[in-house]
Amino acid sequence: MQIELRNIHKRFGPVHANQDISVTFHEGKIVGILGENGAGKSTLMKILSGFQPADQGQILIDGQVIDYTGPTAAIANGIGMLQQDPLDVGAFTVLENFIYGGAEGIALGRAQAEATLDDLSARFGFELDPHQLIDNLLIAQRQQLEIVRLLALGVQTLILDEPTTGISAEQKIILFDALRKLARDEGMIILLVSHKLEDVIELCDEVLVLRAGVLVGDMEMPSADHNLTGAVIAETKQHLVTMMFGEELEAQSREHYDLGKPVLEVDQLLVHDLRLDMQPISMSVQASEVIGLAGLDGSGQELFMRACARLGRITGGNLRLNGDNIVGASYRQLFHRGCVFGAAGRLEEGLIAGLTLTEHTALVADDHMRIDWKSMAKRTASRIDQYRVKGRAADNVEQLSGGNQQRVLMGLLPDDPQLLILEQPTRGLDVDSARWIWTQLLQRCQSGTAIIFNSSDLEELVTYSDRIFVFYAGRVYPVPDVSQTSIDELGHLIGGEFQQA
Amino acid sequence: MKDTKSLATQIAFLLIPVAISLAVAAILVTAVGRDPLEVVDALWKGAFKDSRKLGGVVNFWIPLTLVSIGLVVTFRAGLWNIGVEGQMMMGALFASWGAQYLLWDASMSPLLNLALIALSALGGMFWAFVVGLLKIRLGVNEIFGGVALNALVNVISIYMISGPWQPRIGGSAQGTEPFPVPALLPEFSKTFPVNIFMILLVFAAFIVVMIMLNATRWGLNLKAVGKNMRSALLLGVATERASMSAFLVCGALAGIAGSYRVLFTFDNLRPLASGGIGFLGLLVVLLLSIRLLWVPLITFAFAAILTGSTRLQIAPSLKLDSSLAGVLQGMLVLFVILFQGVREIFFPQRAVDAEDIETNENRPNE
Numbered sequence: 001m002q003i004e005l006r007n008i009h010k011r012f013g014p015v016h017a018n019q020d021i022s023v024t025f026h027e028g029k030i031v032g033i034l035g036e037n038g039a040g041k042s043t044l045m046k047i048l049s050g051f052q053p054a055d056q057g058q059i060l061i062d063g064q065v066i067d068y069t070g071p072t073a074a075i076a077n078g079i080g081m082l083q084q085d086p087l088d089v090g091a092f093t094v095l096e097n098f099i100y101g102g103a104e105g106i107a108l109g110r111a112q113a114e115a116t117l118d119d120l121s122a123r124f125g126f127e128l129d130p131h132q133l134i135d136n137l138l139i140a141q142r143q144q145l146e147i148v149r150l151l152a153l154g155v156q157t158l159i160l161d162e163p164t165t166g167i168s169a170e171q172k173i174i175l176f177d178a179l180r181k182l183a184r185d186e187g188m189i190i191l192l193v194s195h196k197l198e199d200v201i202e203l204c205d206e207v208l209v210l211r212a213g214v215l216v217g218d219m220e221m222p223s224a225d226h227n228l229t230g231a232v233i234a235e236t237k238q239h240l241v242t243m244m245f246g247e248e249l250e251a252q253s254r255e256h257y258d259l260g261k262p263v264l265e266v267d268q269l270l271v272h273d274l275r276l277d278m279q280p281i282s283m284s285v286q287a288s289e290v291i292g293l294a295g296l297d298g299s300g301q302e303l304f305m306r307a308c309a310r311l312g313r314i315t316g317g318n319l320r321l322n323g324d325n326i327v328g329a330s331y332r333q334l335f336h337r338g339c340v341f342g343a344a345g346r347l348e349e350g351l352i353a354g355l356t357l358t359e360h361t362a363l364v365a366d367d368h369m370r371i372d373w374k375s376m377a378k379r380t381a382s383r384i385d386q387y388r389v390k391g392r393a394a395d396n397v398e399q400l401s402g403g404n405q406q407r408v409l410m411g412l413l414p415d416d417p418q419l420l421i422l423e424q425p426t427r428g429l430d431v432d433s434a435r436w437i438w439t440q441l442l443q444r445c446q447s448g449t450a451i452i453f454n455s456s457d458l459e460e461l462v463t464y465s466d467r468i469f470v471f472y473a474g475r476v477y478p479v480p481d482v483s484q485t486s487i488d489e490l491g492h493l494i495g496g497e498f499q500q501a
Numbered sequence: 502m503k504d505t506k507s508l509a510t511q512i513a514f515l516l517i518p519v520a521i522s523l524a525v526a527a528i529l530v531t532a533v534g535r536d537p538l539e540v541v542d543a544l545w546k547g548a549f550k551d552s553r554k555l556g557g558v559v560n561f562w563i564p565l566t567l568v569s570i571g572l573v574v575t576f577r578a579g580l581w582n583i584g585v586e587g588q589m590m591m592g593a594l595f596a597s598w599g600a601q602y603l604l605w606d607a608s609m610s611p612l613l614n615l616a617l618i619a620l621s622a623l624g625g626m627f628w629a630f631v632v633g634l635l636k637i638r639l640g641v642n643e644i645f646g647g648v649a650l651n652a653l654v655n656v657i658s659i660y661m662i663s664g665p666w667q668p669r670i671g672g673s674a675q676g677t678e679p680f681p682v683p684a685l686l687p688e689f690s691k692t693f694p695v696n697i698f699m700i701l702l703v704f705a706a707f708i709v710v711m712i713m714l715n716a717t718r719w720g721l722n723l724k725a726v727g728k729n730m731r732s733a734l735l736l737g738v739a740t741e742r743a744s745m746s747a748f749l750v751c752g753a754l755a756g757i758a759g760s761y762r763v764l765f766t767f768d769n770l771r772p773l774a775s776g777g778i779g780f781l782g783l784l785v786v787l788l789l790s791i792r793l794l795w796v797p798l799i800t801f802a803f804a805a806i807l808t809g810s811t812r813l814q815i816a817p818s819l820k821l822d823s824s825l826a827g828v829l830q831g832m833l834v835l836f837v838i839l840f841q842g843v844r845e846i847f848f849p850q851r852a853v854d855a856e857d858i859e860t861n862e863n864r865p866n867e
């Protein structure tokens with residue numbers, strides 16, 4: 001199979017999200033799609049997979065002009081896509097989802113479907129229990145299910161939009177192995193949208209770079225067979241960054257500030273969970289301190305953060321904010337005392353689909369009963385400038401690209417909070433934006449804000465944390481000296497190898 | 502630019518289903534051997550033949566518009582306040598209590614009217630508060646809570662009518678004795694029997710709610726809670742307070758609507774005095790997908806059709822059951838909702854825009 005895009009255009013109002021894009025994808029290739037937030041990556045992928053029509057341009061499959069509308073038609077033409085934000089069908093089991101998502105639908109017998117599912121899972125080392133509810137799956141497993149479902153539908157091209165943002169390093173290895181197999185053994189085309197340059201370099205054969213809707217370049221990736229040395233990776237990364245942003249980015253580091261008095265004191269805190277055997281947690285977070293939480297998905301760090309923000313249940317121990325016990329407090333009470341929680345799922349928790357950016361501003365503005373929409377629009381415009389959001393004040397927030405939604409979310413945080421508890425604050429941000437967000441956060445730290453955050457990006461953890469706690473199966477392990485810890489060592493710790501450290 | 506286009510689709514998608522339901526109704530009428538035009542004529546005469554008839558329409562319009570405005574508020578907060586019917590009834594009960602026990606002098610009548618209206622608002626709020634409490638504290642869905650409370654208030658009112666408030670002579674479950682005249686809301690005139698103060702109150706409520714929803718932080722909080730409770734909470738909105746306040750506002754308006762039924766329409770308390778108006782309000786608000794601006798107009802159309810339909814039976818050449826009006830309304834709602842679904846499929850972005858037109862009017866765009 002070979003896919004050719006010819007002169008694709010897509011506009012959203014004044015935004016020219018895809019401008020005259022022409023490109024050919026060849027059989028058996030893994031292609032990375034790179035570009036800053038809002039560059040038009042998702043838009044292009046959605047056009048290819050039938051989720052959105054292009055305004056102009058053609059799609060050719062094996063030289064034939066194909067005209068399809070809708071994802072089902074795209075799948076019938078062999079093109080399937082994993083969305084940036086997975087669609088929820090929580091109440092179904094894995095098997096049901098697999099069956100109902102199939103084109104043959106009911107015709108496919110249950111037993112037969114289960115056999116196919118098991119077969120495909122086994123082939124790629126996926127762990128999918130057919131009778132598990134979708135709600136109980138990790139993001140990585142939801143992806144696996146989606147991949148298996150698309151494969152069963154005979155897809156020859158697989159598009160993945162930022163598949164590695166919410167998954168652990170371990171799961172990533174499984175995913176990448178599966179993708180390699182699909183490309184090498186079955187000649188499939190794999191298109192991977194990602195902001196993680198290491199991933200792209202490791203996995204892809206070539207990359208395309210978009211900037212402001214325009215295809216600005218492509219590049220062959222160094223082949224994995226000629227072992228990828230650190231130097232090669234670093235050089236390639238530099239090159240990609242220059243293509244994406246038009247300039248090189250200097251190495252990132254941070255100043256460490258003098259720590260103040262304890263802001264949050266956690267004393268033998270017990271968080272209940274059905275799946276995890278959570279051990280009591282103790283730590284003290286001081287003003288101006290940045291605490292990084294590391295660990296595989298679902299190792300307890302999310303539970304802990306939510307408990308601290310009083311969004312999750314506490315079954316024992318003590319929790320004090322500025323010396324006051326907050327075990328019995330509600331999130332709203334903490335919010336008014338300067339403790340703010342930022343969740344990872346932007347549109348589920350944090351932003352409100354259907355509200356404009358201005359309405360979001362007005363919502364968090366500590367203002368009078370009457371809303372002055374003019375001044376709110378003005379304030380929004382200045383935030384948009386400050387946070388370099390690609391979008392307009394009157395846009396509904398769900399119209400923004402994923403990364404821009406994240407910027408809006410960060411822009412809504414109060415200016416001088418006591419404590420920020422942030423789930424994956426740079427999830428889905430391009431390298432430049434991620435740094436920029438951290439500059440903003442560190443400014444707040446300098447004036448006394450304490451931060452607790454988690455991340456699956458080890459480099460982010462090592463670069464920005466004063467202290468790191470590793471969560472492993474409900475246990476918490478403090479990393480003795482962050483400045484002396486390498487990313488490699490942290491990786492081992494996350495895998496549960498505490499003895500080595 | 503986008504607004505004109507989406508406004509056009511919006512209007513088209515409101516008119517097409519109306520036309521279809523009228524056509525279907527016409528076919529139905531023809532099928533039973535009557536002339537559709539005659540039906541239209543009868544409906545029209547039934548509603549607008551003279552000022553008395555018009556008065557009847559207005560008397561239906563007043564409570565219907567009040568509950569519909571209230572329901573826009575609860576819908577904005579993402580709440581299905583099915584309990585609105587019971588809240589009307591509770592308002593009617595409170596007003597009935599006052600009408601029988603506050604035996605003020607005739608010279609105090611206007612003051613008494615006000616007091617009773619306020620009392621009925623309290624009654625409606627009380628019943629809405631219970632629904633809200635069940636929802637917020639115990640997690641009982643407001644639909645179930647509302648249905649249960651609707652049933653409960655009906656039992657209470659029947660008990661009151663056949664028990665403590667039973668007429669002295671000829672007591673039955675038909676209703677209480679007519680209330681003392683000072684308690685009743687006065688008619689404007691014999692030829693136009695409506696209460697002017699209530700009409701003004703409806704418009705006042707309309708304007709105040711319109712402003713509150715679109716220009717205050719309260720209205721924005723409701724919208725945020727209605728669209729995404731979880732995010733609203735994380736952004737610092739007092740979500741429980743917002744939900745409760747929506748219930749209370751709707752309850753107050755429903756209660757007042759209930760008082761109009763007993764203090765004007767019937768002059769006494771009867772079982773089911775709310776007469777399904779709350780449920781009809783739900784249809785109206787569904788029909789408009791929560792756009793407040795059109796509420797008074799649509800409620801007027803509903804009131805006219807329903808009032809006019811009584812004539813279908815009387816008109817000698819027709820002898821149709823007045824429930825034909827109900828059929829027509831049901832079809833209207835069905836088709837409008839159907840077409841909204843169709844529009845969402847074919848004009849997904851416009852649908853988002855259209856929904857916000859009302860709020861955008863009140864706000865500078867950029």
Ligand SMILES: Nc1ncnc2c1ncn2[C@@H]1O[C@H](COP(=O)(O)OP(=O)(O)OP(=O)(O)O)[C@@H](O)[C@H]1O
Pocket residue numbers: 012015017035036037038039040041042043044390391399400401402403404428430
């Ligand atoms: N449905 C829409 N309505 C209006 N504007 C849109 C819509 N979808 C995308 N856009 C705009 O098009 C541009 C490109 O968006 P796109 O989602 O393709 O970016 P992206 O490259 O995937 O970014 P990210 O890395 O942040 O996910 C953005 O400016 C975005 O605001």
Ligand SMILES: [Mg+2]
Pocket residue numbers: 041042043084161401402403
């Ligand atoms: Mg994207």
